Amino acid sequence: MPSDQRNRRNRLRLRLLRVAGRALATRPRRATGGPTRVLLLRPDHVGDVLLTAPAVALLRASLPGARLDYVVGPWSADAARHGPTVDRVWPLAYPGFTRRRRANLVAPYAVLVREAARLRRERYDLAVVFRPDHWWGALLALAAGVPVRVGGLTAETAPLLTHTYTAPPSEHAADQSLSMARLALQACGAPHADLCDSAMFAVTEPARAAAVDLWTRYGLEGRTVIGIHPGAGTPLKSWPNEHWAKVVDGLLSDGLRVVLVGAPDDGPLLAAIETHFAREPVPAACGQSLDVSAALYQRCALVIALDSGAAHLAAAVGTPTVRLYGPAPPDTFGPWPRRADQHVLMTRRLACVPCGHLEAPPCGARALPACMLALGADD
Numbered sequence: 001m002p003s004d005q006r007n008r009r010n011r012l013r014l015r016l017l018r019v020a021g022r023a024l025a026t027r028p029r030r031a032t033g034g035p036t037r038v039l040l041l042r043p044d045h046v047g048d049v050l051l052t053a054p055a056v057a058l059l060r061a062s063l064p065g066a067r068l069d070y071v072v073g074p075w076s077a078d079a080a081r082h083g084p085t086v087d088r089v090w091p092l093a094y095p096g097f098t099r100r101r102r103a104n105l106v107a108p109y110a111v112l113v114r115e116a117a118r119l120r121r122e123r124y125d126l127a128v129v130f131r132p133d134h135w136w137g138a139l140l141a142l143a144a145g146v147p148v149r150v151g152g153l154t155a156e157t158a159p160l161l162t163h164t165y166t167a168p169p170s171e172h173a174a175d176q177s178l179s180m181a182r183l184a185l186q187a188c189g190a191p192h193a194d195l196c197d198s199a200m201f202a203v204t205e206p207a208r209a210a211a212v213d214l215w216t217r218y219g220l221e222g223r224t225v226i227g228i229h230p231g232a233g234t235p236l237k238s239w240p241n242e243h244w245a246k247v248v249d250g251l252l253s254d255g256l257r258v259v260l261v262g263a264p265d266d267g268p269l270l271a272a273i274e275t276h277f278a279r280e281p282v283p284a285a286c287g288q289s290l291d292v293s294a295a296l297y298q299r300c301a302l303v304i305a306l307d308s309g310a311a312h313l314a315a316a317v318g319t320p321t322v323r324l325y326g327p328a329p330p331d332t333f334g335p336w337p338r339r340a341d342q343h344v345l346m347t348r349r350l351a352c353v354p355c356g357h358l359e360a361p362p363c364g365a366r367a368l369p370a371c372m373l374a375l376g377a378d379d
Contacts, residue, residue, distance in 0.1 A: 236369055
């Protein structure tokens with residue numbers, strides 16, 4: 001879409017959101033004794049939900065008697081279910097996050113009207129929209145009649161929220177979510193508990209048993225195993241297949257064992273990487289649940305991955321990681337909390353890194369950008 005057309009559309013949308021904010025606004029009210037029904041919204045993918053887990057844990061600890069409902073995309077529902085305890089995980093295929101072309105301009109608003117009617121029946125006291133720029137989620141909370149609505153401050157969200165948070169430059173995404181949770185508690189007059197070491201992802205015993213079965217089947221018991229997850233959520237974070245194969249060959253030459261791990265749709269990617277191996281094939285696990293993937297990572301000595309949910313998942317279960325970053329800033333989306341065993345690999349040879357653009361970067365790339373190609377297998 002040409003930039004002038006995009007700008008006109010954005011200006012029109014902003015005017016309409018301001019009208020909606022005035023038309024649907026209700027006076028914020030403070031629930032006696034704090035909120036009793038809390039709506040949490042996070043539209044993004046697995047890594048984002050994992051980085052929001054500390055904020056969810058804080059709300060759970062601070063509001064032990066409240067009902068917490070967590071509305072997430074179906075693509076990240078398992079990450080929410082295995083995270084800090086909530087009363088209900090409510091999957092919603094958020095428009096704009098399905099990674100599919102939308103049917104028409106009206107479709108996102110039709111979904112909003114339907115979901116707002118469903119949420120209105122729940123009579124929530126408080127809503128927290130954890131993605132800072134998510135005006136659709138803010139409008140959903142407003143249309144659902146939630147009186148106290150907390151989220152990030154942007155031109156689009158400002159007319160729709162009662163309380164907004166502005167993140168300082170380079171604040172980590174996990175800290176942003178924690179700040180929103182604290183603001184929400186303050187807005188409702190509820191004291192916040194001390195931040196506890198709640199598990200970001202709890203692995204189940206059946207998943208551990210499935211991992212043991214794979215280790216036994218491939219003779220990995222007692223060996224030092226490196227897990228590799230080569231999939232990326234967007235082509236702009238991807239890395240050449242031949243580079244992945246060279247890494248695998250190098251690890252095998254050093255006497256280590258390797259397991260390739262993929263998401264359900266990563267089968268063709270793993271097969272393509274295997275065609276570049278100079279040595280023998282390695283075990284591959286693809287199509288398993290997120291729970292089983294976490295159990296596999298838990299048994300690895302190290303996981304090598306891109307800037308993806310897989311790296312955050314491996315860290316969440318205590319496994320050291322090496323992560324390849326390109327356009328996304330690791331200060332915001334890198335390991336959290338920062339630990340000595342969580343390593344970021346990013347080129348220093350390009351002044352534009354990180355540009356922060358994951359859809360239309362200034363370099364014009366749509367896949368395998370220069371910042372990712374600058375990372376070699378020997379790095």
